[in-house]
Amino acid sequence: xxxxxxxxxxxxxxxxxxxxxxxxxxxxxxxxxxxxxxxxxxxxxxxxxxxxxxxxxxxxxxxxxxxxxxxxxxxxxxxxxxxxxxxxxxxxxxxxxxxxxxxxxxxxxxxxxxxxxxxxxxxxxxxxxxxxxxxxxxxxxxxxxxxxxxxxxxxxxxxxxxxxxxxxxxxxxxxxxxxxxxxxxxxxxxxxxxxxxxxxxxxxxxxxxxxxxxxxxxxxxxxxxxxxxxxxxxxxxxxxxxxxxxxxxxxxxxxxxxxxxxxxxxxxxxxxxxxxxxxxxxxxxxxxxxxxxxxxxxxxxxxxxxxxxxxxxxxxxxxxxxxxxx
Amino acid sequence: xxxxxxxxxxxxxxxxxxxxxxxxxxxxxxxxxxxxxxxxxxxxxxxxxxxxxxxxxxxxxxxxxxxxxxxxxxxxxxxxxxxxxxxxxxxxxxxxxxxxxxxxxxxxxxxxxxxxxxxxxxxxxxxxxxxxxxxxxxxxxxxxxxxxxxxxxxxxxxxxxxxxxxxxxxxxxxxxxxxxxxxxxxxxxxxxxxxxxxxxxxxxxxxxxxxxxxxxxxxxxxxxxxxxxxxxxxxxxxxxxxxxxxxxxxxxxxxxxxxxxxxxxxxxxxxxxxxxxxxxxxxxxxxxxxxxxxxxxxxxxxxxxxxxxxxxxxxxxxxxxxxxxx
Numbered sequence: 070x071x072x073x074x075x076x077x078x079x080x081x082x083x084x085x086x087x088x089x090x091x092x093x094x095x096x097x098x099x100x101x102x103x104x105x106x107x108x109x110x111x112x113x114x115x116x117x118x119x120x121x122x123x124x125x126x127x128x129x130x131x132x133x134x135x136x137x138x139x140x141x142x143x144x145x146x147x148x149x150x151x152x153x154x155x156x157x158x159x160x161x162x163x164x165x166x167x168x169x170x171x172x173x174x175x176x177x178x179x180x181x182x183x184x185x186x187x188x189x190x191x192x193x194x195x196x197x198x199x200x201x202x203x204x205x206x207x208x209x210x211x212x213x214x215x216x217x218x219x220x221x222x223x224x225x226x227x228x229x230x231x232x233x234x235x236x237x238x239x240x241x242x243x244x245x246x247x248x249x250x251x252x253x254x255x256x257x258x259x260x261x262x263x264x265x266x267x268x269x270x271x272x273x274x275x276x277x278x279x280x281x282x283x284x285x286x287x288x289x290x291x292x293x294x295x296x297x298x299x300x301x302x303x304x305x306x307x308x309x310x311x312x313x314x315x316x317x318x319x320x321x322x323x324x325x326x327x328x329x330x331x332x333x334x335x336x337x338x339x340x341x342x343x344x345x346x347x348x349x350x351x352x353x354x355x356x357x358x359x360x361x362x363x364x365x366x367x368x369x370x371x372x373x374x375x376x377x378x379x380x381x382x383x384x385x386x387x388x389x390x391x392x393x394x395x
Numbered sequence: 396x397x398x399x400x401x402x403x404x405x406x407x408x409x410x411x412x413x414x415x416x417x418x419x420x421x422x423x424x425x426x427x428x429x430x431x432x433x434x435x436x437x438x439x440x441x442x443x444x445x446x447x448x449x450x451x452x453x454x455x456x457x458x459x460x461x462x463x464x465x466x467x468x469x470x471x472x473x474x475x476x477x478x479x480x481x482x483x484x485x486x487x488x489x490x491x492x493x494x495x496x497x498x499x500x501x502x503x504x505x506x507x508x509x510x511x512x513x514x515x516x517x518x519x520x521x522x523x524x525x526x527x528x529x530x531x532x533x534x535x536x537x538x539x540x541x542x543x544x545x546x547x548x549x550x551x552x553x554x555x556x557x558x559x560x561x562x563x564x565x566x567x568x569x570x571x572x573x574x575x576x577x578x579x580x581x582x583x584x585x586x587x588x589x590x591x592x593x594x595x596x597x598x599x600x601x602x603x604x605x606x607x608x609x610x611x612x613x614x615x616x617x618x619x620x621x622x623x624x625x626x627x628x629x630x631x632x633x634x635x636x637x638x639x640x641x642x643x644x645x646x647x648x649x650x651x652x653x654x655x656x657x658x659x660x661x662x663x664x665x666x667x668x669x670x671x672x673x674x675x676x677x678x679x680x681x682x683x684x685x686x687x688x689x690x691x692x693x694x695x696x697x698x699x700x701x702x703x704x705x706x707x708x709x710x711x712x713x714x715x716x717x718x719x720x721x
């Protein structure tokens with residue numbers, strides 16, 4: 070299934086047109102790879118409800134194009150120069166190119182998602198529009214949080230729900246709708262997607278500091294260096310005493326270190342503060358709890374509507390996602 | 396009809412949500428007014444084919460939201476600080492806000508356009524996706540032309556076809572499809588829209604230098620000051636002798652004047668070169684020819700499908716658009 074996707078994406082006939090100055094950056098970002106998670110989830114959801122995945126392929130690709138559009142614009146907004154070990158589009162070209170090629174990718178994503186059977190097109194588009202608006206709302210919360218130092222855990226979880234989980238759950242919903250199953254049957258799967266999406270993001274927060282550096286493919290502690298307030302920071306601020314809390318706050322108010330040495334010292338110091346209140350264990354327990362809730366949601370799927378083998382494949386995939394090491 | 400649109404847009408319940416930091420800039424740009432041209436054209440096209448304009452209202456609004464999204468991102472890319480006499484979103488907030496609120500507007504536009512009757516939803520969305528991709532392609536050509544000094548008239552006309560005319564023609568097509576009429580009946584109206592759109596843009600090029608300054612609401616010659624290669628510049632370069640051509644080329648290679656006095660001198664000098672080969676008359680003749688072609692296209696509409704009174708309203712509106720004074 071993922072091979073089909075990769076083959077189509079590598080062929081990239083989808084991303085040709087005039088002027089090539091618009092389409093070349095699109096082919097570039099789409100060729101950088103990535104897990105192709107969202108379309109794979111959509112196709113798995115379609116299979117789960119015994120649908121024809123052939124009919125779901127183009128809308129599923131639309132989700133991947135949409136996801137890459139959001140990465141492209143996020144990188145402009147975050148001024149991030151590297152993505153998947155390569156220069157980002159705005160670093161390789163310029164920010165105008167990244168803005169406009171991103172806009173075109175959003176339009177191309179819409180066109181791909183519209184390739185749904187007429188019988189479910191309206192529902193598929195509703196789900197797609199909902200996830201698109203949700204992701205924008207999540208990104209805005211994320212930007213708002215950068216200049217606030219009083220972000221609560223509840224606010225953080227709502228932000229990652231919108232920014233990450235809504236797209237994962239939305240991909241499952243789109244895929245399920247493409248099978249032709251009525252929307253009400255899908256609700257447990259959507260809930261599964263939200264919980265898995267939240268757990269996925271917390272795992273991401275954790276891996277930033279605790280992954281095997283070789284597997285991660287980048288330096289550990291990037292979030293700390295860039296003062297990104299992830300689960301680890303917010304939980305530590307909840308748990309640390311006043312003196313340590315002030316120290317942590319100061320580290321996250323300092324300018325982003327320009328040289329690697331300062332960065333290393335900062336990461337080491339912050340990591341020590343995190344470990345004083347064992348935020349790693351807190352985060353792991355939260356991931357475990359979210360994944361258990363995700364699994365519980367699946368038990369509400371109507372057994373007659375689903376293919377049990379496809380359910381096992383999806384569960385294994387979700388488990389691997391949440392427990393991934395990079 | 397325009398009153399209905401204005402009432403809905405003024406009410407702005409469409410543009411409320413959380414976080415408000417995302418939606419406030421959207422309400423701001425949507426409140427700056429403008430001609431509401433594209434939704435008006437969509438509703439007129441719906442009426443032309445005897446459709447129910449009530450059912451077309453939300454998709455028509457979607458076109459206006461889409462158009463404003465393109466303005467928002469164009470202003471970021473052009474670093475334009477003023478729009479309709481007010482600060483642009485990126486000037487009032489910052490460019491990240493403008494990028495993200497723009498993205499959200501694109502998603503909101505898709506959601507509005509999806510409010511089409513199921514029977515024509517697929518065709519409406521195809522038309523919308525086509526115009527969205529066309530506008531991005533046109534904007535990319537426009538940016539590419541900034542750094543080229545060999546843009547031919549044919550290339551310029553193709554650029555404005557994509558950037559301006561495709562949206563005007565697309566608005567007519569979307570409105571017509573919403574009446575339920577089959578796509579093949581619409582083709583003459585689409586051609587009308589393309590020709591009117593081209594004439595509209597050339598009129599825009601002309602008004603930049605020859606409008607009544609009070610009516611235009613801004614200083615004349617903005618395109619010249621900013622080295623924008625419009626119809627007037629390209630036609631002048633075609634017609635001027637070598638010495639004058641080199642002089643014009645030099646003016647358009649000079650940095651954008653920082654102070655008003657330099658700007659005035661430059662506009663005056665360039666205007667004199669334009670008038671040496673009477674590009675104003677060339678432009679006016681081209682507008683007249685395009686409008687005649689537009690009118691001719693309408694004669695291919697099937698008389699049984701259309702409301703003759705609505706046709707007269709549309710023709711008068713198109714004529715006013717092309718002959719407008721500001």
